[in-house]
Amino acid sequence: MHPKLMGVFMREVTMNETVRRRSNTRARLIEAAESLLAEAGMLSFSIDAVCKQAGFTRGAFYSNFGSINDLLFALYEHKTRILFDELSAMPPFEPGIDLEKAVERLLDAVPSDANWYALRAVFALQSQGSNDIEQALHEHSRDLQDRLMPFVGSLLDAAGLAPAISLAETTQIVIAAHVGAVLQGALVENKDELRRNSMLSALHGAADLEPADRTLYALSAVPGGILKVDTASGDTATLVESLSVVPDGVVLDRENKELVFTHMGEPDEEPVNGSEPPFYQRNGGIRALSLETGAIRTVVEDGAFTTGKQLARDAATGRLYWSDREDHGVYRCEADGSNITALVRTSGSTPSEIEDQCVGVAVDAVNGYLYWTQKGEAKGGQGRILRAGLELPEGADPAQRTDIELLWENLPEPIDLELELDSNLLYWTDRGAEPDGNTLNRAQIPAAGDRGSVVEVVARGFKEAIGLALDHGRGVAFVSDLGGHVYEVSLASGQVRVVLSGSAMLTGVVLG
Template sequence: MVWSAPHIGSRPIAILGGGVLGRRIACSFVAGGFNVHIRDPSPQARSDALAYIDENKEAYTFFICPEGGGNKKKPAQYGNYTASKDMETAVKDAWLVIEAVPEKLELKIDTFGELDKYAPRDCILASNSSSFKSSLMLNKVVSSDADERKKWVCNVHYTMPPTIRTVELMTDGHTHQEIFPFLSEVLKQCGMLPATARKESTGFIFNRLWAAVKREILTILAEEVSDAAEIDALWAHMFQASILPCQLMDRVGLDTVAFIEDNYINERKLDGSLTVDWLRKNYITQGKLGLKTPEQGGLYPPSAAPAQSASPKIPPIFVLDVGHGANSPSYPSLAGTSTYGKILRFDGPNQPPKALVTGLPAPDGIDVDPSANRMYWTNMGADVTAADGSVMSATLDGTDKKVLLADGVLTTPKQLILVKDSEKGTEKLYFCDREGCSVHRCNVDGTEHEVLVQNANPGRGVSDPMHWCVGITVDLAKRKFYWTQKGPSKSNAGRILRANMDFLPGETATGRSDIEVVLNKLPEPIDLDMESETGVLYWTDRGEHPRGSSLNCARVDDEKKEVKILARHFNEPIGLKLDLERKQIFVSDLGGSVYAVDVETGKKTVVHRDEGAYTGLVTLPEA
């Protein structure tokens, strides 16, 4: 029989199970504009699932709406969603059912038996199981057209949206092949990242890779070659990862780790003596399950658990996505990316960012003023050779947008900072203009615009990157401002300079005698920040390894001005913001990552990572 896609219309997607994963699956479809019916026998689970969707559906739209147009668009409205305890009610008109019931094979077999009885004949029946092939769940699919029904069955395995958006699809051995591209398109509409296993396979694709890693780690531990902390430390350094394998096994629960591995052992006739047998003998039977049993511990001993689970305290972070990443609607083409920029707000390491302002022409520098409830930022514009850059402001929720400087005034404005000068009684925005080869300041409403440094005629510096001005910071105590001139890409010709905040009598931006070169022969310095009390200057450098792609500092009033590399191996780092009260520095890079860097140890913790391209960032101070 030739497969025809089910008619969707207002028909719902039925999600069986309103638990931690089921509610997330449901929320992703609601955000994508699909109607959803959750079935769970527990009143509390149903209530919690609906509350989760109420609170999180807006956040899920971030992934389905790369702003600026293209083929991906935010749905006209959210899908409707409801919940019930009755199976027949939930699935009777569904076009897709995804079971997310507990990982017990007999329960799943019973579930598919009920679906065979109650679901429409043109309904796709899917299992979210990561441990069992859907073909193992069909013992009670015995209707008169059971053979055809089995062709509508498959695995649709979610990991943990919205943090991890991968969804793996897999046949039951009979599935109509046309179902997979059809479901893949639906999942993409919901901001998910689908992948299809080419044939039926226990563990799909990624779980097989992950199972191999876990298996080898358990063997290393059983043979007493190393311990959990050392393995995780090596993993973190090698892969620049914040999700570490031994910590993750403790978080999931060692009993669950053993249960999943049992499936591989039984199917492949593997030797479990140095994996699950060792794990059960030394941990599980002794009640050491990981975070489920904090007093007994797990692969990490109880005394180490608090330190291992601790993470940097993260204040709200405003980050600029320049719009050139793989999350662009036109990717891999660069067409139209000049208006795909956005301002994002991050409120925690496990929460999706919220888009505050969208449709921006390559935003780069940002600062905030909580007391005025406003943020200020620069846009580089669409053409680096044209004077189409701008400075804008808005309230902290992204409303009341205002253009402060535009219309041929700036070329490619870069880092921007707000300076409240109590001595002068002023509030000024300081910023650099890269291809404009200049440093500027103006009032927070855009008035009293001044050029502080002009290295070349505006628009003529494109051919000489030695004149390009990029990052800026101010030392109010000594009334100096610092800026970077990055030089040609990866050239080791970058410089950091400084000058007085106030012009010397009779001097102008084109002929200042007070300009000092503080540091030179740097790989490619970008943004700046400063701790005025100690005279320590911090900067990002997107130059070549080993000195570039780094976070650096130097005490600028010391005679030697020795440069210290605090952290390395970023992916084109741009923005930074000091949080010295907590002894950390936040860094953003064009590779789509935001990091918290420990000032004392240089340890990098990934706060967020996706397919964006991040430029400037700033933290929101605590009230």
């Protein structure tokens, strides 16, 4: 080897060895602190005691930590990572599992080490004077809640129950009950029984005593129709059949007991070999099906727009929001169909007309945001997810909005969107090219002005994925596809169960 190259090589070897040794030293100091904590049963010991336990000098300590508190916080983070690894490896609860057995399985994965919770309590008190500690603790707490939520939902589902409050709040109550039980464990004879009973009491107290409704409504594209599906058994009933128009997006108006759905009008040509036909005539509209009488009424007249895609509804106001694919826009109207307003016009905003096409839509009425997808060329990897204010700025042109944020780009082909604000997550289906297409995806919702973070593929293998519905109470999602399937996906593990197969092409879905 050339002498200069040999010198570079040796410097890299030396640098790597230094990093390895330092990492090993840090790990042994953390291990020493954990041993002292277990032996002494208190959170106060000296740097000299740690160094003696680990077999290092004070210099080794100070090259890794500035104080005992820094070391203890590193230990807390280490124990937190172990917990997260345990939860990630935990399989989902099988349908019908006994609630008590399910609780015992969850407790096996959650630590019962009182020292870990004592560390957490001490740092919670110290966080009042340290923004860094406060931020770190908030992140850990949010991560713990997010990772536990699907399992808590599955636990309730095992007993045929649903949360009486949000799943996030239920999870917080379960965590608080468990932490209290662990810290009280030293004062009782059977600490494991106290943990189990506290968890069961918290779950029953936060649950709705009525069995969870497992009804899903799915739209059939060709021929046009509406199906009612029992997601537990897969039993299906046809509510509407032989619509001349092609329905696509659907929401449930619980107050009026109606399914409200967009349609794309009649196709320009007959579908060939199960493929999606073209839609360029301006004959889209919105209709509503009464779940009590079966009658269908017109909400927005046919021809008000071109192709109605995903539909979203603000429960507080009853306002409806939808994407118009071929006419390149996102619209809103009042609950009665009046005051149709273009919120976004995308024509000419991208390099090609097909990249202007809007498909999915989601509404965050709490924070005042409108989200939508632009799918791009089929299997083209041109997909985008964007965001803007929920209200069109006064005097603004929907085609020239300056508050539009591009969150993600170069996605395979994103379709329908759903928000989970409790976990600050955005979910979407994607019908693009595999392996990242024909998937269910999620990512953290970015803060204002930030780009989207890394995308996590939750599940793969769908057949032209379209519709999406989140069951927050059970920690699952339902995905429909043009292959005629409805799938249940565990949000914790990504495990997929086929609920319905062999149906006609399916588009939008909504939970009952």
